[in-house]
Amino acid sequence: MTIPPKTIAADIVDSHCHLDFPDFEGELPDLIARAHAAGVTRMVTICTKLKNEPAVRAIAETYPSVFYAAGTHPMSVATEPLARIDQLVALAQHPKFIGIGETGLDYHYTADSAAAQRESLRIHIGAARETGLPLIIHARAADDDMAEILTEEYRNGAYSCVMHCFSSGAELARAALDLGFYLSMSGIVAFPKSTELRAIFAAAPVDRILLETDSPYLAPPPHRGRRNEPAYTAHTARVGADIFGQSVPEFAATTSANFDRLFWKAK
Template sequence: MTSETTPPQIVDSHTHLDFPDFEGELDAVITRARDAGVTRMVSICTRLRKLPEIRAIAEAHAGVFFSTGTHPMSVADEPMATLEELLALAAHPKCVGIGESGLDYHYTSESAALQRESLAIHIEAARQSGLPLIIHARDADEDMARILTQAHGEGAFGCVMHCYSSGPELAQVALDLGFYLSASGIAAFPRSTALRDIFAAAPVERILVETDAPYLAPPPYRGRRNEPAYTAHTARAIAPLWGLSYEDFARQTSANFDRLFTRAATYRAAA
């Protein structure tokens, strides 16, 4: 049971603690997260050259995990990740996911072919490592649905569609493949009715919550720097979609996180 002074525990499944927005404040940011009940968070890799810094943050802070991968918007500016490289980095006990990878045709459509090549490598790394794939998808729903469906048919892997803000068709494809949808602060924006409808139609057992900090702060912090503590605000805003209290929703999404991010769950149990 929780009390007014002990908030329910919840997980920020996707944040970027290595970004310069948090420089000099990281300890305070993580403390505020814990005070808000966000006792676990995953700091996501976007460029492999930043991985040592991201890994060091996770090693220094209990409850902080990390992923390994190259963001689709970065593939044209970074060396192409190799399967062997990703698998070696993924062997760390606090590395819990592969990515974020995916497709972004909104800002970086000129690198679409490279993005698809990188995505295929990340998918295979997820498959071989047993760690879930973390997907970024923007303005690429048709290709994303096709690639994920074909790849999953060639060999299963776990996956979360991070910061889901695409259409209902891609959401249904992802759910049919057994994947998860993660809600960011966008889902709490007043005008995001259509997006909330997509989430409401999904089983609550397949829902995660995230900040994508330092971006996309939910109300009442919209327009300001986001941080992991604000996971609670997004979760409170969308819990009623499934008729749940915040406490029950926090418990459910934490269980969902453990089911997908099994290494984090095992690490927690062993700690």
């Protein structure tokens, strides 16, 4: 396995991964060591079903460089109980719980549960507003509804947010940025055919950009088509640096500072 060399002076943050998934079973110590060797010194592991929160929390408690967030993924809304605001607020009391979600809308695979997804999204927004923790958004094939709900809810009370693994259109990017939200750059931005997506990121303020893997999914080249892991955030950092005309150390430092600003509990 090729590990990106650690040539970056500043630390890189993988702001979104799924370390509890079966893909990584039995190898977390080695996986986290590989991340550290590649310059990725902090990771946020995301719980997508609240019934799995204890296992995800245990990972964060075991590894000093791992933090966590929890919510109900939109693709699970039809089969999981709706989260409650008080439930999410209670989870947020843990010192390593740093974000609400992931939540959002996915009309590509699960359009039949669109109404329930919208209800779930508003519940998570309420929890983000009450706790002051950032909302972590998954959006696929639902740009119009996503922009409308995020904007409407923001008028009802401010909250912070990151559009995780952003790969939607320019209009949703502008709507999110206009609200002061952040866009997270995954390995998709490194795919050869992602020209339009790279242009959307290039038009965004660099102080609103985060890095992530969404591992085990979406491995960037040269690992595309294989299992992704946090160490590979270093590959995406190199592509991001090119997009913004920065050196890799500058871009790593900028995105890490952005992460600290948004995910303030992880400082």
